[in-house]
Every structure is written in structure tokens, then in C-alpha cells.
Amino acid sequence: MAIRLFSLVVGLVATYLMLMLLASPSPAAPPAPTRTVEQRAVVDLNQANVTTLMTLPGIGRTRALAIVRYRNHRPFRRPSDLMRIQGIGRKTYYRLKPYLRVGPPPKPVQPPATP
Secondary structure (H helix, E strand, C coil): CHHHHHHHHHHHHHHHHHHHHHHCCCCCCCCCCCCCCCCCCCEECCCCCHHHHCCCCCCCHHHHHHHHHHHHHCCCCCHHHHHHCCCCCHHHHHHHHHHEECCCCCCCCCCCCCC
């Protein structure tokens, strides 16, 4: 009886240790350094290109393209207009707000005059 109890306890301890080992975080690459507000440039929503917009936190290529498409249809009048874009809600807007500004819309390019 004592041997069975001892075997049961050893089995439980071994199982516990295996679970703890599997649950522990694996060593990974150190996190990429994040830039603070002072180190990030302020982005003009009416002038920035896709690459510049992608430097904003949480903005990838898809959202940057959506911002440019929206801007081509209707220039931004205030930074909060960004929330009109699908996928950018209040939480994302407030995270981006310190990096945003709205300048005058780009001047449309006039086609060359024909003689």
C-alpha cells in the first residue's frame, strides 16, 4: 500500500513539474525597442504617404491604404475624422492622437493645357 501511495505521489509531482515546464514562457528574442512620443514624428493626415502612415503605431499597409483612399475622397478636417475609417475606432484613435495633425489638403494636380 505504501509503495502504491509513493508511486502515485511521484507521478503527480512529475506531472505537475511537466505542466509547469510547458506553461513557462520560452526564451524569445528581446522585444523591439519602442519609440516614445518625443521620438516619433507628427504625421499630417492630408499629406502623408502610405509608408509614412505605416510608421504610426497599429497602422499597417491595409489601414494606411484605407486612410489614403478616404483622404482622396474627402480630405481630413480634424484628426478625429480618422475614426470614420473602418477598423479605426476610439481606442486606436486615442493611441494615435499624439502623432496626428491635419494640414491643408494637397492641391490637385492640373492636367497640362492642350493647345
